[in-house]
Amino acid sequence: MSGEDQQARVEADGAVGALAASGVPVRPGADRDAVGGVVPRWVAEPADADGCAAVAAAAARDGLALVPRGAGTKIGWGAPLRRCDVVLDVSALNRVDHAAGDLVVEAGAGTPVEDLADVLGASGQRLPVDPVVPGSTVGGVVATGLSGPGRMLYGPVRDLILGMTVVRADGVAASSGGRVVKNVAGYDLGKLHAGALGTLGIITSVTFRLRPVPPAAHTVSARADDPARARELVASVQRSHTAPTAIEVDRPAAGAVTVHVLLEGPKDGIRARADEVSSLLPGSSVSEDLPEGWGELPGGPGDTLLKLTSPPARLPAVLDALAEAAPDAGPLPVRGSAGSGVLFSALPSATDPVNAVRAVASLRARVEEATGGHGSLTVLDAPRPVHDAGLDPWGTVPGLPLMRSIKKNLDPDGVLSPGRFAGGI
Known part of the structure; x- marks a missing residue:
């Protein structure tokens, strides 16, 4: 046609x-x-x-x-x-307005993150948000609230937002923060829309604070035979004065856990910092390159993608729970930030939908128990048959009545991505 x-x-x-x-x-x-x-x-x-x-x-x-x-x-x-x-x-909304002298950039929601990185890199600057899903746009990263390894030092993506422009459900444009003077309706739009999955408004542009590109970077990597040992290695780095950018863990399946420590900074002193971290991680290696798979989500197409949060001290219990979550699928892969307590895992696409739902419920209960109620499990993505089998993507959501109130205020007729967020918002 x-x-x-x-x-x-x-x-x-x-x-x-x-x-x-x-x-x-x-x-x-x-x-x-x-x-x-x-x-x-x-x-x-x-x-x-x-x-x-x-x-x-x-x-x-x-x-x-x-x-x-x-x-x-x-x-x-x-x-x-x-x-x-x-x-x-919104893919045509890809304008980039870079104020290099102010370390600020305004980017259209449809701007690919990789393209934005190229523009900023030409001025020796960067947005410290790792594109954990290749091909993501600025709007997609903000709408999902997804942050990678750099979250440990720089904070989640919402903390890097200076301002935002959105279109409300009624078609009225609203702006807050950044280069504008007036907040709208008393809301901090950056905080409100980050992670809301497009249920509160249509993001059209975002203004971010930037950072200089570090002159040098080293990664120190070490293997741990079990989760408890991995936690010991992580804790030893956290107690040091080496100021890492990120501390990541990676376990393709059961067994050894690899701990990766990213150090960034001036060329003078970076090797000394790397050597100090290496002395804390027996058998470690030092590289000027990022490890394979750095910041990428585990799993593949059709898998049920999980996000787990917990206090960093409870890392061993969460890793143990992942090893036992799905008897018919075997131990689950895990990758994420040991420093900030945000991990990702995936149930294989071949897992029976009913068993996948049971595994999610069991793992959620294990995480909540292991963290004394301070951890959570959410399902970021799942095949439709898993949803149809009765999946609860969210679990208990504190503050849900307030979320419903905000949704009703900003989208009274419920026409923006209806049902996509917690509680059917």
């Missing part, structure tokens, strides 16, 4: 007349546009933030459910949508 035929089909549909009248290109949804297995009725492709606002306003008038999309690398994350009428493609 030609582009003109597609547009004619859209305009012929009375229910989407307002969308077509917005002036934004709109086409029928196709299989490649599916969100969690649900093919949208239409896909709108605005060229700028004003176009996003026009589509949102038109969708609101017709009561259409709207789902923002950048590169689509994490489009299925969260719970299944209750409905999906319009996918709003």
